[in-house]
Amino acid sequence: MTPGPGHYLLLGAILFSTGLFGLLTRRSLLMVLLSIELMLNAANLTFITGAAMHGNMSGQIVAFFVMVTAAAEVTVGLAIAVLLFRRDQSVDTDLMRSLKG
Amino acid sequence: MGSFLFYLVAGTAVTGAFLTVTLAKPTRALLALIMTMFALAVLYLKLGAPFVAMANLIVYAGAVLVLFLFVIMLQGIGAKDIPLSKRFSQSHLLLATLVSLSFTGLFWMILKRTSIPAAQGVSGTIESFAEILFKNYLLPFELTSLLLLVGVFAAVNLAKKDPS
Structure with a gap:
């Protein structure tokens, strides 16, 4: 079966839900951030498939913006991870309860 | 091929x-x-x-x-090696598996029921990409530079050691 746009979209969905699984279950903050990267890339694949499907370049531009935004998100997320590690000597998300009332 | x-x-x-x-x-x-x-x-x-x-x-x-x-x-x-008990939140494991599997399943069902048009194809060469980026999306492009700048400030400020 020759792969059409549907195959690419399904692949994007599989990658996205794999990332979602990691986001929900991993306990290390770094692995959670890594899973978010995976989800963003799955969304990028969907955007670029959309661009090819409709013959419209805007999808590729959006994918480019997602990349830039992800770079900014990672810098802040990693800075927070470094801070938390400095305070608790651990990046375990189950130990982060300081916001709990 | x-x-x-x-x-x-x-x-x-x-x-x-x-x-x-x-x-x-x-x-x-x-x-x-x-x-x-x-x-x-x-x-x-x-x-x-x-x-x-x-x-x-x-x-x-x-x-x-x-x-x-x-x-x-x-x-x-x-x-x-992170041991298995520390790698995953055990209490969320089943629910998370269910959520992610049902997401894939749902997406698959939607794809089966929609007729997807054959790809028209684009050529995302640097020329055509840049033309659209700098003609139609100039303002968002400039705003991303602001976003990156704020990101740099935030990272430097967060990672700075407390003087006290």
């Missing part, structure tokens, strides 16, 4: 993704994600987006994931 390449690369991407969320050593999980990035870059090339494919490799595999590697190494947890 084209379909063989697709299935090979798609298999690589999915394998890399599964390894990323399950592997015990953070460094290996990161390398698995880089594998997924390379596979995705091949797919972007096939979809007529060479510029985004190369930007993906340079920005993601080259910069973002190396930054991750630095932080992982800084904390000295890179080569350590």
Whole structure:
């Protein structure tokens, strides 16, 4: 079966839900951030498939913006991870309860 | 030939993704994600987006994931095996599996019921990409520079040691 746009979209969905699984279950903050990267890339694949499907370049531009935004998100997320590690000597998300009332 | 390449690369991407969320050593999980990035870059090339494919490799595999590697190494947890009980939140495991499987299932059902038009194809050469970026999306492009600047400020300010 020759792969059409549907195959690419399904692949994007599989990658996205794999990332979602990691986001929900991993306990290390770094692995959670890594899973978010995976989800963003799955969304990028969907955007670029959309661009090819409709013959419209805007999808590729959006994918480019997602990349830039992800770079900014990672810098802040990693800075927070470094801070938390400095305070608790651990990046375990189950130990982060300081916001709990 | 084209379909063989697709299935090979798609298999690589999915394998890399599964390894990323399950592997015990953070460094290996990161390398698995880089594998997924390379596979995705091949797919972007096939979809007529060479510029985004190369930007993906340079920005993601080259910069973002190396930054991750630095932080992982800084904390000295890179080569350590995280035991299974500390790797996953056990209480959420079943529910998370259910959620992610049902997401894939739902998406698959939607795809089966919709008729997807055949790809028209685009040529995302740097010329055509830049023309649209700087004509139609100039303001968002300028705003991303502001976003990156704020990101730099935030990272420097957060990581700075308290003077007290």
